[in-house]
Amino acid sequence: MGITKLDEIGARAKQAARQLARCGTAEKNAALQAIAAALREDIPAILAANEQDIAQGREMGLGDALIDRLLLTPARIEAIAADVEHVATLPDPVGRVFDERVLPNGLRVHRRRVPLGVVGVIYEARPNVTVDVAALCLKAGNAAILRGGKETLRSNTALTESLRRALERSGMPLDAMQTIADPDRALVLELLRLDQYVDMIIPRGGAGLHQFCREHATVPVITGGIGVCHIYVDASADLEKAIPIIYNAKVQRPTVCNALDTLLVHRHIAPRLLPPLAAKLAEARVELRADPEALPLLGEGAGERVVPASETDWGQEFLALILAVRIVAGLDEALDHIARYSSGHSDGILTEDQAHAARFLDEVDSAVVYVNASTRFTDGAQLGLGAEVAISTQKLHARGPMALEELTTYKWIVVGDGHVRS
Amino acid sequence: MGITKLDEIGARAKQAARQLARCGTAEKNAALQAIAAALREDIPAILAANEQDIAQGREMGLGDALIDRLLLTPARIEAIAADVEHVATLPDPVGRVFDERVLPNGLRVHRRRVPLGVVGVIYEARPNVTVDVAALCLKAGNAAILRGGKETLRSNTALTESLRRALERSGMPLDAMQTIADPDRALVLELLRLDQYVDMIIPRGGAGLHQFCREHATVPVITGGIGVCHIYVDASADLEKAIPIIYNAKVQRPTVCNALDTLLVHRHIAPRLLPPLAAKLAEARVELRADPEALPLLGEGAGERVVPASETDWGQEFLALILAVRIVAGLDEALDHIARYSSGHSDGILTEDQAHAARFLDEVDSAVVYVNASTRFTDGAQLGLGAEVAISTQKLHARGPMALEELTTYKWIVVGDGHVRS
Numbered sequence: 143m144g145i146t147k148l149d150e151i152g153a154r155a156k157q158a159a160r161q162l163a164r165c166g167t168a169e170k171n172a173a174l175q176a177i178a179a180a181l182r183e184d185i186p187a188i189l190a191a192n193e194q195d196i197a198q199g200r201e202m203g204l205g206d207a208l209i210d211r212l213l214l215t216p217a218r219i220e221a222i223a224a225d226v227e228h229v230a231t232l233p234d235p236v237g238r239v240f241d242e243r244v245l246p247n248g249l250r251v252h253r254r255r256v257p258l259g260v261v262g263v264i265y266e267a268r269p270n271v272t273v274d275v276a277a278l279c280l281k282a283g284n285a286a287i288l289r290g291g292k293e294t295l296r297s298n299t300a301l302t303e304s305l306r307r308a309l310e311r312s313g314m315p316l317d318a319m320q321t322i323a324d325p326d327r328a329l330v331l332e333l334l335r336l337d338q339y340v341d342m343i344i345p346r347g348g349a350g351l352h353q354f355c356r357e358h359a360t361v362p363v364i365t366g367g368i369g370v371c372h373i374y375v376d377a378s379a380d381l382e383k384a385i386p387i388i389y390n391a392k393v394q395r396p397t398v399c400n401a402l403d404t405l406l407v408h409r410h411i412a413p414r415l416l417p418p419l420a421a422k423l424a425e426a427r428v429e430l431r432a433d434p435e436a437l438p439l440l441g442e443g444a445g446e447r448v449v450p451a452s453e454t455d456w457g458q459e460f461l462a463l464i465l466a467v468r469i470v471a472g473l474d475e476a477l478d479h480i481a482r483y484s485s486g487h488s489d490g491i492l493t494e495d496q497a498h499a500a501r502f503l504d505e506v507d508s509a510v511v512y513v514n515a516s517t518r519f520t521d522g523a524q525l526g527l528g529a530e531v532a533i534s535t536q537k538l539h540a541r542g543p544m545a546l547e548e549l550t551t552y553k554w555i556v557v558g559d560g561h562v563r564s
Numbered sequence: 565m566g567i568t569k570l571d572e573i574g575a576r577a578k579q580a581a582r583q584l585a586r587c588g589t590a591e592k593n594a595a596l597q598a599i600a601a602a603l604r605e606d607i608p609a610i611l612a613a614n615e616q617d618i619a620q621g622r623e624m625g626l627g628d629a630l631i632d633r634l635l636l637t638p639a640r641i642e643a644i645a646a647d648v649e650h651v652a653t654l655p656d657p658v659g660r661v662f663d664e665r666v667l668p669n670g671l672r673v674h675r676r677r678v679p680l681g682v683v684g685v686i687y688e689a690r691p692n693v694t695v696d697v698a699a700l701c702l703k704a705g706n707a708a709i710l711r712g713g714k715e716t717l718r719s720n721t722a723l724t725e726s727l728r729r730a731l732e733r734s735g736m737p738l739d740a741m742q743t744i745a746d747p748d749r750a751l752v753l754e755l756l757r758l759d760q761y762v763d764m765i766i767p768r769g770g771a772g773l774h775q776f777c778r779e780h781a782t783v784p785v786i787t788g789g790i791g792v793c794h795i796y797v798d799a800s801a802d803l804e805k806a807i808p809i810i811y812n813a814k815v816q817r818p819t820v821c822n823a824l825d826t827l828l829v830h831r832h833i834a835p836r837l838l839p840p841l842a843a844k845l846a847e848a849r850v851e852l853r854a855d856p857e858a859l860p861l862l863g864e865g866a867g868e869r870v871v872p873a874s875e876t877d878w879g880q881e882f883l884a885l886i887l888a889v890r891i892v893a894g895l896d897e898a899l900d901h902i903a904r905y906s907s908g909h910s911d912g913i914l915t916e917d918q919a920h921a922a923r924f925l926d927e928v929d930s931a932v933v934y935v936n937a938s939t940r941f942t943d944g945a946q947l948g949l950g951a952e953v954a955i956s957t958q959k960l961h962a963r964g965p966m967a968l969e970e971l972t973t974y975k976w977i978v979v980g981d982g983h984v985r986s
């Protein structure tokens with residue numbers, strides 16, 4: 143155990159959560175507005191801290207892409223503040239009543255949405271996560287314990303100080319937002335086992351982080367983020383829709399979890415689809431890894447961009463401009479391939495056949511299943527939730543984009559008038 | 565690893581779950597009816613297996629109470645079969661659509677309830693759990709992997725054989741119900757880490773089992789079952805209601821998790837409540853462990869039944885005819901005591917003051933909170949869910965009684981017409 147006393151952080155968070163649970167929507171929204179204002183006021187201090195992180199990052203030899211992810215600018219801080227203001231405008235899930243009924247014995251029963259309590263978030267690189275997550279947790283009435291990457295320790299500390307000043311001005315409990323500002327890696331392990339105080343852990347990072355959390359946590363963990371995404375092009379697909387959808391799903395932002403990884407193509411449509419698709423994807427210099435039947439249709443021999451697929455290409459999340467392509471005999475073979483290789487994140491069918499669309503939606507067991515749309519819509523804001531804290535690929539509690547409601551739980555409320563069980 | 569190949573059991577369960585997810589309500593209900601019929605037909609074989617378990621239990625020196633929990637009789641098997649028929653009559657949560665909407669860009673989005681997939685259940689002693697859990701899992705479209713106690717290995721095997729014969733007759737996948745019929749304890753650990761195939765683990769047993777599962781599982785675990793339950797008697801409580809409620813909560817079935825453990829009494833009502841309450845509880849020979857202020861009011865010196873409480877009595881689940889009693893200055897002190905010592909299962913207030921009732925319901929963070937009713941109602945059937953598979957005291961996924969809906973998850977369904985993300 144490091145110098146940081148994680149059990150003290152946990153106890154303070156739990157105490158703050160008890161206070162937060164009693165705050166009304168107006169109070170929480172006022173605090174969010176105060177946070178946005180504080181962030182804008184504190185731009186000089188936040189940028190100064192970020193400059194130190196960036197300088198250290200360059201010394202450590204971090205690449206330009208990673209440096210760019212760490213970098214804060216006045217415009218980026220303004221965007222973060224605007225996101226916080228947006229969270230203030232979203233509906234508050236806390237207090238919603240459901241399953242209300244009067245039982246035959248006269249007991250009045252309902253369930254009411256309440257905050258989860260204390261949420262732990264373990265994340266890498268981008269400092270904006272600090273504020274995004276803290277704002278969503280606050281709106282849902284939860285205390286947050288944040289553990290960012292060591293590369294942005296100073297930026298995260300400066301952001302958290304700004305947030306806490308805003309909480310203080312708003313009369314909210316300061317310990318609603320705490321950052322573990324100690325790079326000791328043992329603290330991550332401790333946080334994962336702090337089940338006395340922490341109700342949920344959200345990892346935000348790569349497969350390794352998720353696996354580590356699942357392996358070591360005694361606190362319930364939301365695993366997700368890993369997307370091995372498939373699109374199956376049915377024989378009846380409309381090429382006018384199919385080529386733009388595939389291009390969008392692969393090219394628009396290839397480094398994220400909802401980008402397309404494997405294209406499955408019905409044998410009958412392959413000769414019409416694959417040559418123009420290959421030409422289109424060549425514009426973005428997408429590398430195609432194809433099975434033997436697809437290779438000639440994709441322009442085999444077009445240099446390094448069209449190569450034979452190996453077994454490890456199926457079920458791989460590329461996070462890059464690479465697409466695996468396989469010809470299938472029909473819907474059944476596509477469903478079998480997806481059942482075997484999908485990570486359960488986002489999978490779609492392109493078809494004009496309603497029966498095939500229905501079977502695909504019924505039988506593919508993924509968080510989000512699509513008909514005739516790009517997999518890139520798997521995102522809280524895109525699906526109408528207003529924001530998101532993570533994307534879950536497990537099945538408990540929440541599946542797919544997690545927003546404010548998924549940061550709550552419920553309690554049962556039972557009101558009697560002297561009722562006893564017989 | 566034992567002779568039993570758990571990964572094969574897992575792979576078969578996952579395959580069966582894929583088939584089950586395609587079954588309609590009528591098919592599932594027909595299979596449940598077939599199970600009830602098979603259980604009745606197989607009474608002789610099940611009783612023969614149970615006799616061997618009982619004989620072995622007596623050899624091992626198990627006490628009469630435990631032997632009674634293991635024992636099956638024709639009447640008990642009939643009751644189990646009737647419970648399965650009851651599950652067939654409950655509404656099927658699978659396929660329910662919610663959060664349906666059309667987004668501004670024309671994408672049609674909804675969420676649909678689907679089975680979880682594969683549910684692992686680890687339980688002790690009572691063989692009826694085998695059938696209860698299997699029936700609820702089947703109704704919700706899940707495959708079940710069951711691991712009962714070694715004391716009922718033969719009974720559980722006979723019951724499972726009966727269930728599987730019924731599945732076969734109904735044309736359902738046999739591997740929807742599998743029992744780990746190997747007493748090797750290492751298999752429990754393996755089951756907890758079978759995250760490739762298993763979507764949820766439900767432990768049914770004591771605190772030790774729950775702790776073990778939480779500690780070792782990589783599969784999401786529903787923890788619960790431990791109930792340190794409180795009732796706070798407010799100054800305004802109606803004694804005509806209060807004494808019967810307290811008596812019921814403590815005495816009606818003291819060995820279960822929703823029985824009362826600690827009574828908190830407002831100082832102003834204590835002189836009127838405690839003497840008649842002590843007399844009533846004495847009828848059932850309840851042992852009272854009281855703080856110094858309550859002791860004289862409870863008839864201190866009434867032999868072994870009224871004794872001073874020690875610190876370890878607060879926060880203890882007695883599972884016996886023992887009640888801890890403490891005088892408090894008012895609602896705030898009661899709320900603080902509950903926040904500190906409750907296990908978050910079931911806590912109640914007895915009051916005629918609406919404002920106090922509302923504060924108690926708002927501020928007590930437990931799965932089920934009560935006003936003027938016995939804590940013994942925390943039960944799926946009692947709260948109108950028709951049945952229950954477990955009671956959760958964690959906050960993720962499900963809280964309180966878990967029934968059919970809590971054995972499902974949802975998927976997002978997104979239907980476009982060539983939609984791409986801009």
